[in-house]
Amino acid sequence: MIRLMWVNTQEWFRLKFFQIVLFLAFLFVCFSQLLGSLSFTEQQRLVVDFGLAGIEIALVFIACFFSTHSLAKEIERKTILVLLARPIPRWKILVGYFGSLAILNFMAAVVLAVTLYFFITSPNLMFSINYLLAIVVIYLKSLVIGSIGLLISVIARPMFAFVLSITVWLMSYSIIEVQFFMEKAQIENSKEIFTFLSAIFPQFYKFNWKSYGFLKSLINPSDLGWAFLHSFGWILASMYLASLLFRKKEIV
C-alpha cells in the first residue's frame, strides 16, 4: 500500500496540473502581500485573510481534482487491471490514492504556509500557534473533501464528481446561511431541513478559523478537538463507504 501511495504521489507530482495549481496558489499568496501594502492600518489582516483563503482554495482544488480523477484515470488507461490482479484487497487501492492525496496536499500546504508566514510581520507566539492550527485545519478540510471526492468518483464520472465535491465544500460553509434564510422566509420544517443538511454535509463553518481576528485570540481546545474528530469522522465514513462501493465495482 505504501508503495502504491508513493507511485501515485510521484505520478501526480510530475503532472503539469499540480505544478500549475501550486504555482498559481503561490502567486495568490504573494499577491496578498501586495494587496496588504495598499492598506495602512489593516495590512496584516489583508495579508492573513487573503493568504489563508488562497491556501484553502488551492488545497481543496487539488483535493477535488486528484480524488475525482485518480481512480477514473487508472480505469480509463487500464493500468488498474494489473493492480487488481495482485493479492491486495480493493480498499487498499483507494487508501493508496487517499494517502497520495495526503502527501501531495501536505507538501502544498507546507510550501504555501511558509510563504505566507514569511509575509506576516513580527507574529507573537500565540499568533504563530494559531496560524499553525489554522493551516492544519485547512489541510484536514481538504482531506475531508478529498475523501468525499473519492467516494463520489467510485460511482460517478470524474467531472461530475469534481463538481459535486466542490458543491459539498461550498455547502459545508453555507448550511448556516441556508438556515438563516429559511428562518427569515419562515419556511416550514426549516429545523428538520437544517438537521438533514448538517447530516449530509460536513460542518466546516464551525471551524472556519482562516481569519486574522480568530488568530489573534486563543482557539478553544474543545473547538479544536471537535474540528479534529469531525474531520476524521468524515474521512473514515467516506473512505469506508467508498471501499464498500468499490468492492463490487465492475472494471469493464
Added chain:
Amino acid sequence: MDIVKVSGIQKSFQPDFYKKPTQVLKNVSFVIPQGKFIGLIGPNGAGKTTTIKCLLQFIFPDKGTIQFGDNQSFIEFKKHIGYLPERPFFQEFLTGMEFLKLHWDLSGTKKDNFEHRAAEVLELVKLTHAKDKKLKDYSKGMLQRIGIAQSLIAFPDFLILDEPMSGLDPDGRILIKDILKDLKKTHITVLMSSHLLEDIDELCEELIVIHQGECFYNGSTPEFKKNYSTLQEAYKAFKGQFEVNYNV
C-alpha cells in the same frame, strides 16, 4: 488436479439504463488443469476477455460459480497468479525496474531476493539492457515483454495472458513465442487467449473454445484437431458445423 473450475457462468452488460442488456457469456464451463498450457480461442466478441475478467474478478458473473484451487479465498489464490492484460498500459513514468519493484511489493511475496528475481525475469524477456529506461520510451513489443516480466516476478503458478501477441510485428511475436516456449519447460500453468491459431497450436496442449458466449470445447488440442492436420483447419470445420447447427 484442476486449479480453476468454472461452472455455467453467465454475464450480461447493460450499456445504458434504457438499453436492453446484452448477454456476453451465456453458459461457460471449463476446468484448468495444473501444469498445462491452455489456449482460449474464439472469434472477436466471443467472450474470451470477459471470461478472463470474470476469472480475475474485475467483473462478477450474474450466474454460475468459479472455484479456485481447493476452495481457496480469491485473495489467497491471487498470490499464485500472474496476469498480462490485452493492452499493455502501465505506469509510463516508471522505469522497467521500478515497475517490477512495484509489482513485487504488491504481490506480498515473502522472498527477499528482488534484485536476483528481477534480473532473472528481465533476462528471460530480453530486457536487461532497458531496465533503467522509462516505460514511456519502450516500444509496443518491449511493453508486452515487460508486462510478461511483471506477471512472472512473484513466482506465479498460474499465468493468465490476454492476447499476448496481438499487435506485435513478426520479430516481436517470435520473441514472445520463444519466451512462452521457455516458460513451458517450467511446467507453469498458462491460460492464453489468442486469435493466432498457429501459435496456440504450437504452444497449447489444452484448448477452450468459446463461441457466442458459450463454451463448446474444453479438452486436449490433439483431440480437437484429430481429423485435421492443423488447428486452423479444425477450427474452420468447427465453425462450419456451428453455423449449420445454429442456422447462423
